[in-house]
Amino acid sequence: MTQEQWGSLQQDLLKTVGQNNYKAWIEPLRLTELANGVATFTVPTNFIGNYVSQNFGDLIIHQLSQAGEDVQRVHFTVGRAAANSNGAASPSIAAPGKPSANRASAPATSTVASSKDDLPGAPLDTRFTFDSFVVGKPNELANAAARRVAEGGPVSFNPLFLYGGVGLGKTHLMHAIAWELQTQRPDLNVLYLSAEQFMYRFVQALRDRKMMDFKEMFRSVDVLMVDDVQFIAGKDSTQEEFFHTFNALVDQNKQIIISADRAPGEIKDMEDRIRSRLQCGLVVDLHPTDYELRLGILQSKVEQYRGQYPDLKIADGVLEFLAHRISTNVRVLEGALTRLFAFASLVGREITMDLTQDCLSDVLRASERKISVEEIQRRVAEHYNIRLSDMIGPKRVRTFARPRQVAMFLCKQLTSRSLPEIGRRFGGRDHTTVMHGVRRIEELRSSDGQIAEDLELLRRALEA
Numbered sequence: 371m372t373q374e375q376w377g378s379l380q381q382d383l384l385k386t387v388g389q390n391n392y393k394a395w396i397e398p399l400r401l402t403e404l405a406n407g408v409a410t411f412t413v414p415t416n417f418i419g420n421y422v423s424q425n426f427g428d429l430i431i432h433q434l435s436q437a438g439e440d441v442q443r444v445h446f447t448v449g450r451a452a453a454n455s456n457g458a459a460s461p462s463i464a465a466p467g468k469p470s471a472n473r474a475s476a477p478a479t480s481t482v483a484s485s486k487d488d489l490p491g492a493p494l495d496t497r498f499t500f501d502s503f504v505v506g507k508p509n510e511l512a513n514a515a516a517r518r519v520a521e522g523g524p525v526s527f528n529p530l531f532l533y534g535g536v537g538l539g540k541t542h543l544m545h546a547i548a549w550e551l552q553t554q555r556p557d558l559n560v561l562y563l564s565a566e567q568f569m570y571r572f573v574q575a576l577r578d579r580k581m582m583d584f585k586e587m588f589r590s591v592d593v594l595m596v597d598d599v600q601f602i603a604g605k606d607s608t609q610e611e612f613f614h615t616f617n618a619l620v621d622q623n624k625q626i627i628i629s630a631d632r633a634p635g636e637i638k639d640m641e642d643r644i645r646s647r648l649q650c651g652l653v654v655d656l657h658p659t660d661y662e663l664r665l666g667i668l669q670s671k672v673e674q675y676r677g678q679y680p681d682l683k684i685a686d687g688v689l690e691f692l693a694h695r696i697s698t699n700v701r702v703l704e705g706a707l708t709r710l711f712a713f714a715s716l717v718g719r720e721i722t723m724d725l726t727q728d729c730l731s732d733v734l735r736a737s738e739r740k741i742s743v744e745e746i747q748r749r750v751a752e753h754y755n756i757r758l759s760d761m762i763g764p765k766r767v768r769t770f771a772r773p774r775q776v777a778m779f780l781c782k783q784l785t786s787r788s789l790p791e792i793g794r795r796f797g798g799r800d801h802t803t804v805m806h807g808v809r810r811i812e813e814l815r816s817s818d819g820q821i822a823e824d825l826e827l828l829r830r831a832l833e834a
């Protein structure tokens with residue numbers, strides 16, 4: 371096949387993969403050889419070779435076969451023909467298969483290989499970098515530990531065990547470490563995969579009688595990252611193999627980074643010896659987000675959306691409202707914002723509070739269940755040291771009236787109850803009384819430091 375023919379095949383691939391993927395991954399490929407069922411391409415960097423083999427390998431094989439070529443495998447060579455101008459070593463993510471080819475000691479034209487049989491490590495999400503990770507109190511320790519590991523210096527804690535609830539940024543941080551390592555330590559062989567993929571690869575190796583390859587491959591990485599390790603709990607032989615891999619790497623002083631949805635000690639059906647191994651490095655948790663972090667994340671996402679929706683306006687208070695109201699997880703928060711932007715751009719309107727409530731009514735309803743009016747009343751009564759019955763009762767003395775207004779304000783802010791509904795739950799008061807109370811607290815919030823502090827404390831306690 372001539373370069374020209376390959377050129378026209380590339381154009382066909384463009385239609386399938388789209389302009390962005392084409393520019394990043396397909397255009398840089400130079401076909402250098404086609405022999406014995408193997409198509410060899412020259413690529414500027416190992417990383418591109420690995421990424422293409424993992425994500426587009428099958429597609430390329432398919433296209434070449436369609437063009438009448440007999441191809442079973444694709445092979446990538448990092449070489450000068452397509453090298454970046456400074457010829458610098460390129461970052462690499464190990465493509466399981468022939469990881470040793472990516473080692474620091476490999477020659478400048480190191481190769482990575484892939485065939486249909488290869489099982490890729492998981493590709494990294496380009497959005498998940500340290501730059502896009504917003505740091506706040508709940509995740510500052512996890513972020514600091516991740517950054518330390520990402521420097522690629524001497525191994526100081528092994529493993530780094532990151533855990534936290536759904537959608538709190540574990541995967542984001544792991545990908546960020548991998549991206550950073552590629553820049554800081556391109557010589558290192560980094561492998562990121564989910565525990566599920568680990569198991570899949572293990573089972574496949576057993577089935578294909580390729581356990582030696584499997585062991586060799588995992589033992590030759592410099593940094594191993596396994597996401598969602600709780601997945602292998604209860605899967606005995608996978609656990610066993612994981613344990614051996616883990617020990618072998620720790621013995622060689624190679625860095626391991628693990629994530630899970632709970633602390634090592636709380637993973638049921640995990641063998642004790644594995645549990646204790648997982649605990650022997652640094653265990654850090656990502657706490658549930660607080661209001662400030664959620665607001666920070668929303669602000670940073672809005673910045674990112676600016677490019678996509680340059681004309682969209684967002685009214686004051688909308689982000690604060692979302693940060694208050696959606697406290698489940700960051701994924702839900704992001705999803706809400708994405709939907710809001712898409713909707714507003716479709717109807718060509720500013721993102722106002724009304725539009726937000728319309729567009730996100732289901733999400734808001736779902737998250738509202740978390741904080742009830744009764745809970746707010748109880749907390750506020752406790753905070754001001756008054757009886758619940760006095761808060762709800764008819765007495766209008768300041769000692770009771772102010773906490774009552776604070777509670778009304780919080781009900782308005784943290785639940786989606788209407789003013790009449792709130793009024794009913796405060797001893798059958800009229801909605802205008804509630805409205806007056808809410809306004810009064812709004813005014814006091816900016817003029818009275820004590821009230822502002824009380825509100826903040828209460829909100830935190832209620833959202834915790």
Ligand SMILES: Nc1ncnc2c1ncn2[C@@H]1O[C@H](COP(=O)(O)OP(=O)(O)OP(=O)(O)O)[C@@H](O)[C@H]1O
Nearest residue numbers: 502503504535536537538539540541542667700701
């Ligand atoms: N601090 C943060 N800054 C910016 N984005 C964040 C932050 N935390 C989470 N996200 C975003 O929230 C989404 C969910 O995060 P991620 O997938 O890392 O969660 P996870 O903890 O791995 O969840 P799961 O338990 O479901 O695997 C991602 O889009 C991620 O970018």
